[in-house]
Amino acid sequence: MSSAVSSSRSSASSIAPPSSSSMPSGGTSSIPSGVKVIEGVELNIRLLAGQKIYTGNENCKICHGENGQGTTLGTRLVNCASCSSWDKLQKVISDTMPTPNTCTGECANAVTDWVWSKINGWPLTSDGKGIRLATGDKKLGDDTQRIKSYESIVADYKRLFGKVPASLAASGSTFGSPVAYWYKNPEVGAVALNVLLNAAVEACGDEVMPNLVRAELEASCNTWATRFWLRPATAEERESCVMTALDSAVNLPVKQRAIFTCASMLISLPALTF
């Protein structure tokens, strides 16, 4: 596998890089001619080496966090100051991270790909670099970091319910390849969120639901939190769960209200999103 990574890199680097003027910092970059956004298997191969370095022993992840959210030891890499262009990011990493000239050349290229595409959700391109999307899209990029891959979501359903909701099973293509794809297609992201909600409603609909009385709802809200989130609900979370059923969903038929509440718990925390 590592030979596939390096061969893809060396063929990519033989293509002339775009001039830096075609990549204005912080704005939408048009794709230079002869260069294309890579997706699917090609993208995964390119990211593999970066993942190894980023998450490797005592490496970037320890200080910058699994998803680049930052820790007390290192800054946030989502939308970071050095992220104004792929080249700038590569240079900062190569020159300084974790100490000067420790991760240069292929190492810096690979981990820059990871920070660029996986952490920030921006596309990688066939010239061995990446393009940055418009500033207005950044929030969306942040948000896509919270959605797991289709495969992980399917695995979660199998674990939690012993089966995959039919509506989710039929929707694999809606999700496409992860982050970058969602990022470029906000409307696809919205459809995928809708699929997630429908799947959650379907899964909860097959379960025994509590009656809409406080004591029963409190017990169910506790059970859902422990089961879906793998931790007990705080008092505030439990109250919010109870009120969702008693209050916010009044426009739904009574039975649907409990199902909707269960589904809200299901999609709202780590079971289905990061």
Ligand code: HEC
């Ligand atoms: C020991 C902790 C530590 C490790 C390990 C580490 N970093 Fe950092 N990193 C930092 C700190 C602290 C800063 C802020 C430095 C500064 O502002 O001068 C930083 C800054 C950065 C920046 C610039 C962020 C910005 O705001 O522009 C990037 C990019 C970066 N690190 C990437 C990496 C990558 C990639 C790796 C792994 C190869 C890595 N770091 C490993 C602590 C760490």
